[in-house]
Amino acid sequence: MSIRILAVDDSSTIRGLVSRALKQAGFEVYLACDGVEGVGTLPDADPHLIITDINMPKMDGFGLIESVRASAEYRSVPILVLTTESGTELKARARKCGATGWIVKPFEDDRLIAVIDKVLGR
Amino acid sequence: MSDMDEFLEMFFAECDELLEGVATGLRQMDSSEYEKETVHAVFRAVHSVKGGAAAFGLSDLVSFAHKFETVLDLVRSDALDPDPRLMAVLHRSSDCLADLVEAARKSIDPDHARREELLGELEKLIGVKDENENDDDVEFEPISIDLMSFDAPEVPESYRIFFEPNADLYRSGNDPVAIIRALDKLGETDITIDTARVPVLSEWDDSTPVLGWTVLLRTTASTAAIEDVFEFVEDCCKLEITALVAEQGDEGDGTAQTSSEDFPTVDVTAQQVQETTDDQAETVSTKAAFSPLAPTSANAGSEGRAVKSSETSSSATIRVSLDRVDKLMNMIGELVIKEAMLSQVIQTAGFAEDPEVKGGLESLRQLAGDIQESVMAIRAQPLKQVFQRMHRILREAAEATGKQVRLVTSGEQTEVDKTMIERLIDPLTHMIRNSVDHGLEDAITRKRNGKPQEGTVTLSAAHKSGRVQIEVSDNGCGINRARVRQIAEEKGLIAPGATLSPAEIDSLLFLPGFSSKSEVSALSGRGVGLDVVRREIMALGGRVMISSSEGKGTTFTITLPLTLAVLEGMLIQLNNQTMVLPITAVQETLRPEQSSLHGIGRSGRTLSNRDELIPIIDLGCIFGFREKPSASDEGVLIVVETDGHKRAAFQVDAIFDQRQVVIKSLEENYGRVPGVSAATILGDGKIALIIDPEEIVLSSHSDQGPEQMALTANG
Known part of the structure; x- marks a missing residue:
């Protein structure tokens, strides 16, 4: 069974890069371009892991994390925050919302996959 | 094109949209009544440029976008007032950002002086507010971490790792099993589970995690690699990593000892750990004070909706190279020509009046027109x-x-x-x-x-x-x-x-x-x-x-x-040659009547039309088909009007059709031909030149006589 990952980012470039890296590593990839769409894609993707950007229109990454954690079905799905900021304040806020971990952009494909493997215990 | 180049191109295309958003947003901010969301949107756009640029190592762009974004952040948090002076800096920053993107796209050196100058102004705006954040935030050098290659000691060392998650660990989607597996990947492990705090059933409180683990790890990996396993959970668990002095052949004993002293232990397999934590995660999250999502979204299993949402994210638009569209457009041009040829052949063969043939041809023509319009719509851009x-x-x-x-x-x-x-x-x-x-x-x-x-x-x-x-x-x-x-x-x-x-x-x-x-x-x-x-x-x-x-x-x-590919043309005849006159220039056509014709000077001839005397130009002379103009009352006169509201009457032998023609450039093969803008292929496969009425009228008005631009190319 392939592992399904939902990646949420408003930048099509980042979506493309993430998607390429994930597909190369053999994951099944679902994409959404903001928090609202991310939440909407959950039933279809039924993800094992979510990767999300923070700064997004409509619903930002914090909102997405809170929504996922508030849902009955997906609340224990690991969520990695993909962000250009590495400030401790942001990490603290992400953690408070329920983020599992974080990856600072720009990421290297290997690093991204290593973090995913770690969080999923692969 | 390599994989990465493709993404880079995609990034630049995205930048165009983002920069447009920035410029539009800033203009909205110029007026005092703008919505807060506008600033957020501008911030996000600059931020996205930064994020993408960082992925491709475009450091000039990243550092500039970072400062720009920081100022925008101060504006959105009301720490800075967007007065006209500040707005001027933001506008210029937006321009500069666009220049930097353009420079990166063309792989040329950007205008460093300008960039530096604006960076200075942005820094002034940021002032002391950002000082301590700066170093922390700008970490854009890609960091490569290979978990297995930390300065690894040659000889395996032993560690005792005590790990006791609190509720936040479970709540943030972290999984003790994953962590223990990650440790297991580093070397040999011996895992003991601490069940000492598990209460009797009647006192069970499922919001408080009660499990802890002690892992004995024998590994060649460094302490840093072990700590990295706990990267995301160090703030939500009790963690002790102790390096043990290697005791040859007796390591298991010593640890078991330590464990049993501290708490009663049970040996468990990874499978058991999995089961236990699953139970615990379940109970913790059930009890946690989260309200479930509205049933509609939580249970939105309806396939249709779900599929749609994932589709919109990936296929709302596609980027197609212009070459492909051009090729399609060319082929449609050919189709239009072939269709015209076919109908001519049918006409010649005498089948044109057959209702079925006629109907079939008509729908073919319609379809070709529709396809052409659709392709034009693809090419159309606001x-x-x-x-x-x-x-x-x-x-x-x-x-x-x-x-x-x-x-x-x-x-x-x-x-x-x-x-x-x-x-x-x-x-x-x-x-x-x-x-x-x-x-x-x-x-x-x-x-x-x-x-x-x-x-x-x-x-x-x-x-x-x-x-x-x-x-x-x-x-x-x-x-x-x-x-x-x-x-x-x-x-x-x-x-x-x-x-x-x-x-x-x-x-x-x-x-x-x-x-x-x-x-x-x-x-x-x-x-x-x-x-x-x-x-x-x-x-x-x-x-x-x-x-x-x-x-x-x-x-x-x-x-x-609307398009450069086709043109509505009037087909005219000059000395047995067919030529095309763009319909847009044509005002009216008429048979000359002696009463409306007037001679002026030696060879000048004019037509009295709509209370105005306009020159008559014999196209036959212009294009060198005849030496002397035909008699004024011969043929047909076409009244044309140019941009400058100059009018003239073109004298031609006959008019025989009006239709869409596909424009084929002449300049590639013949260079510029005076009085001719392009050529087309007619239904019978013959080539017809498309007349440039503007040029003909203008040159006949200027001192240069029309005769001087006589055309020989047409033979």
Whole structure:
């Protein structure tokens, strides 16, 4: 069974890069371009892991994390925050919302996959 | 193209949209009544540029976007007030960001001085507020961490790791099993689970985690690699990592000892750990005070909706190389020609009146037309992207001239062919600069004349009777006709004292060699006159007109065809040759009647039409089919009108059809042919030249006689 990952980012470039890296590593990839769409894609993707950007229109990454954690079905799905900021304040806020971990952009494909493997215990 | 290049191209395409968003947002912020969301959107756009740029290691872009974004962040948190001075810096930063993107796209060196200057201004705005954040935030060098390659000791060492998660670990989607597995990957493990705090069932409180683990790890990995396993959970668990002194052959014993001293232990397998934690995660999250999502979204298992949402994220638009669309457009051109050929063959064969053949042909024609329109729609793009750029052009022009100018745009959504969009940038840039430089007065003069100090340049677009009309107008001083006349006389463009209507004087501006104040203006001068604008617009099959009212302003009107690929043409006959006259120029056609024909001078002939005497031009002479004009009452007269409202009557042998023709450029193969704009292929496979009425009328008006441009290429 392939592992399904939902990646949420408003930048099509980042979506493309993430998607390429994930597909190369053999994951099944679902994409959404903001928090609202991310939440909407959950039933279809039924993800094992979510990767999300923070700064997004409509619903930002914090909102997405809170929504996922508030849902009955997906609340224990690991969520990695993909962000250009590495400030401790942001990490603290992400953690408070329920983020599992974080990856600072720009990421290297290997690093991204290593973090995913770690969080999923692969 | 490598994989990465493709993403880079995608990034630049995305940047275009983002930068457009930034520019639009900033303009909205110029007025005091803007919504907070506007600042957020601008911030996000700059942030996205930064994020993407970082992925490709475009450090100039990243560091600039970072400062820009920081200032925007201060604005959105109300720490900075977007007063006109700040807005000016933001606008310039937006321009600079666009330049940096462009430089990166072309792999050229950006304007470092400008970048540095703006960085300085942005830093001033940021002031002390960002000082301590800076170092922390700008970590854009990609960090490569290979978990297995930390300075690994040769000989395996043993560690005892005690790990006790608290509720936050479970709540944040972290999984103790994953962590223990990650440790297991580092080497040999011996895992003991601590069940000491598991209460009796009656006292069970499922919001408090009760499990802890002790892992004995024998590994060649470094302490850093072990700590990295706990990267995301160090703030939500009790963690102790102790390096053990290697005890040859006896390690298991010692640890078991330690464990049993601290708490009762049970040996478990990874499978058991999995089961236990699953239970615990379940109970913890059940009890946790989270309200479930609304049932609709939580249980939205309805396939249709779900599929749709994932589709919109990936396939709402696709980017297609223009070459492919052009190829399609060319093939459709061929299809139109083949269809015409087919119908001609059918006609010749005498089947044209057969109802089935007729119906079939008709629907084929319809279909070809529909396909053509659809492809044109693919190529059509809103003028918005051109108009957006003009804001910057105007700003720079205003800065260079020291005038206060505002640009008002309307009809940005008007769509024109993609090729035209690109080729409109230069002429429009020139016209905007021209308006600011020559059209508008300086603030003092304006004030003296009772006008608002700030001048206005208006850029508008609309679809008008199958063509696109773009207007550039200013509310400046209008054209100084006496001065224009003087210059034209000095430069020998017109005879001294020639009788010219105001419209004709205005049109002098478009003459090559007329560059009114190029000597004093570095901005719109540059030795390039409006004649270049006119030539470029004409190359697009368009026309430019100018109108001006003294003291009130000047308006340039550009009309363009919707496409460069096809043209509605009138098929005419000249000495057994078929030629095509663009229908847009045609006003009326008539059979000459002796009463309306008048001779002027030795060879001049005119037609009295709509209370005006207009010259008759025999196209047969123009294109060298005959030496002397045919008698005035022979053939057909086609009254044409040009941009400058100049009219003429073209004398031709016959008119026999009106149809869409596919434009084939001649210039690639033959160079520029006077009086001819392009060629087309007719239904019978023959080539017909497309006449450029504008050029013919203009040259017949100028001193150069029409005879001089006799065409020989057509043989």
